[in-house]
Amino acid sequence: MIRSRLLLPALIAVPLLAAPATGQRIQANPAPAPVRTETAPLTLDDVLRSSARAAPQIVEALAKIRGAEGRALTASGAFDTVFEAEGRSRTLGYYDGTVASARATRPLGDNGGYVYGGYRVSRGGFPVYEDENYTNRLGELKVGALYSLLRDRLVDERRTRRTLAAGDIDIARFEREAVAIGVQRRAIDAYQNWVAAGLRLRAYRDLLQLSESRRGGLARQVQLGARPDILLAENDQNLVRRRALVVRAEGDFQAAANALSLYFRDMNGDPIMVGPERLPPDAGALTGVAAAVRDDFARRRPDLQMLLARIDQGSARLALAQNDLRPRLDLRGEMGKDVGPVGLGGASRTPLEAAVGFRFSLPLQNRAAKGRIVEAQAEMDALAARSRFLRDQITVEVEGITIGVDAAEKLATIAEHERQLAERLAAAERRRFELGSSDFFLVNQREETANDARVRLIDAQARIAAARAELAAATADRTALGLD
Numbered sequence: 170m171i172r173s174r175l176l177l178p179a180l181i182a183v184p185l186l187a188a189p190a191t192g193q194r195i196q197a198n199p200a201p202a203p204v205r206t207e208t209a210p211l212t213l214d215d216v217l218r219s220s221a222r223a224a225p226q227i228v229e230a231l232a233k234i235r236g237a238e239g240r241a242l243t244a245s246g247a248f249d250t251v252f253e254a255e256g257r258s259r260t261l262g263y264y265d266g267t268v269a270s271a272r273a274t275r276p277l278g279d280n281g282g283y284v285y286g287g288y289r290v291s292r293g294g295f296p297v298y299e300d301e302n303y304t305n306r307l308g309e310l311k312v313g314a315l316y317s318l319l320r321d322r323l324v325d326e327r328r329t330r331r332t333l334a335a336g337d338i339d340i341a342r343f344e345r346e347a348v349a350i351g352v353q354r355r356a357i358d359a360y361q362n363w364v365a366a367g368l369r370l371r372a373y374r375d376l377l378q379l380s381e382s383r384r385g386g387l388a389r390q391v392q393l394g395a396r397p398d399i400l401l402a403e404n405d406q407n408l409v410r411r412r413a414l415v416v417r418a419e420g421d422f423q424a425a426a427n428a429l430s431l432y433f434r435d436m437n438g439d440p441i442m443v444g445p446e447r448l449p450p451d452a453g454a455l456t457g458v459a460a461a462v463r464d465d466f467a468r469r470r471p472d473l474q475m476l477l478a479r480i481d482q483g484s485a486r487l488a489l490a491q492n493d494l495r496p497r498l499d500l501r502g503e504m505g506k507d508v509g510p511v512g513l514g515g516a517s518r519t520p521l522e523a524a525v526g527f528r529f530s531l532p533l534q535n536r537a538a539k540g541r542i543v544e545a546q547a548e549m550d551a552l553a554a555r556s557r558f559l560r561d562q563i564t565v566e567v568e569g570i571t572i573g574v575d576a577a578e579k580l581a582t583i584a585e586h587e588r589q590l591a592e593r594l595a596a597a598e599r600r601r602f603e604l605g606s607s608d609f610f611l612v613n614q615r616e617e618t619a620n621d622a623r624v625r626l627i628d629a630q631a632r633i634a635a636a637r638a639e640l641a642a643a644t645a646d647r648t649a650l651g652l653d
Contacts, residue, residue: 357457
């Protein structure tokens with residue numbers, strides 16, 4: 170009765186809600202677009218391409234490269250052509266001279282000197298102590314150059330800053346390479362852990378399925394009196410234990426998928442949580458990367474290249490400090506020509522003028538430069554010792570990883586042989602149990618032993634993949650890491 174009272178208002182309200190009001194058109198909300206779910210098995214190449222494209226650490230390293238390039242552009246600004254203009258006019262006093270000038274200066278890229286050219290024009294009269302301001306009516310054209318012969322000839326502060334900035338770009342690129350290798354290395358680990366967790370889950374589910382499929386037959390046999398009741402209870406106990414293993418494996422699989430989403434991202438860079446439907450069908454996905462040790466692996470390591478770039482920067486600083494100890498000897502030449510009718514300064518300014526000169530200075534103590542030399546040399550010695558140790562460390566590291574790969578492959582071969590034997594014994598024991606020649610405890614023991622061997626094989630294959638990934642990272646194998 171209560172249900173009919175509640176149902177009657179609802180039936181009356183349905184047509185009222187469905188009928189449109191007069192003069193009003195009701196448009197239903199469109200149904201949401203179906204979500205497309207990718208079902209193809211996820212491969213290691215998919216993950217590596219995604220992480221190389223969208224991993225935040227790599228994007229951050231790329232931004233640092235752009236920052237270094239900006240600093241290099243700033244350092245190159247010291248070689249920009251500079252234009253300057255100046256004007257001066259006497260508004261009060263006996264003289265009414267006015268002079269305006271413009272000049273463009275361009276530093277030399279291979280010397281500490283510069284070249285310049287200018288134009289100057291004047292009107293009116295100037296006192297005798299400003300006689301150089303006079304020009305012909307159309308002004309004066311002038312070009313000149315300063316060339317360093319000793320200090321600043323081979324290296325100067327401007328070129329050193331540019332060299333150091335170029336080295337910073339190289340260091341930023343090597344840092345980006347090191348970051349990318351580390352990211353790809355961790356991406357491989359995350360993918361292999363996800364695959365291994367999924368295969369372990371599949372193995373435990375297969376083990377659970379054996380108990381579940383056996384329970385129906387045991388229940389019928391117990392009902393018919395062919396088997397004791399305790400046998401069914403024992404099977405239920407195994408069901409509970411194996412179901413617990415499945416639940417634990419499901420948690421590990423979900424945790425591995427969550428860790429994998431840190432590296433597997435969409436085109437917008439957002440993490441993607443991979444579903445179980447994309448798990449590869451077999452353990453072939455645990456093969457890992459095809460890493461191979463090359464003769465030049467030490468030279469391709471970005472950390473060593475970064476150290477060598479810092480050594481080059483130290484050499485540039487040392488050269489600059491040594492340059493500051495040299496005496497300065499600059500040679501200067503200049504040519505000028507007044508054009509147009511003769512001005513108030515007279516005809517003496519009309520002929521072509523040329524002048525040469527020099528400037529010499531000698532530091533008597535210059536302890537600052539000497540201190541910079543000692544500092545730069547000490548830094549060079551420290552970097553040389555560090556690079557020597559790093560080379561030895563890389564060699565030992567690669568050799569150790571190679572040994573680990575060989576050992577992991579041998580263990581995987583043994584684990585595969587063990588799995589085959591254990592599965593043969595489990596299958597034979599199940600047939601004996603079905604024929605009544607075996608007991609329930611023994612058949613469960615054989616099945617669990619076979620499943621343990623299957624899980625150990627998965628773990629061994631995962632160790633091979635991890636060792637190969639570590640070898641690829643240690644040898645900076647860009648192709649194996651998906652960076653080419």
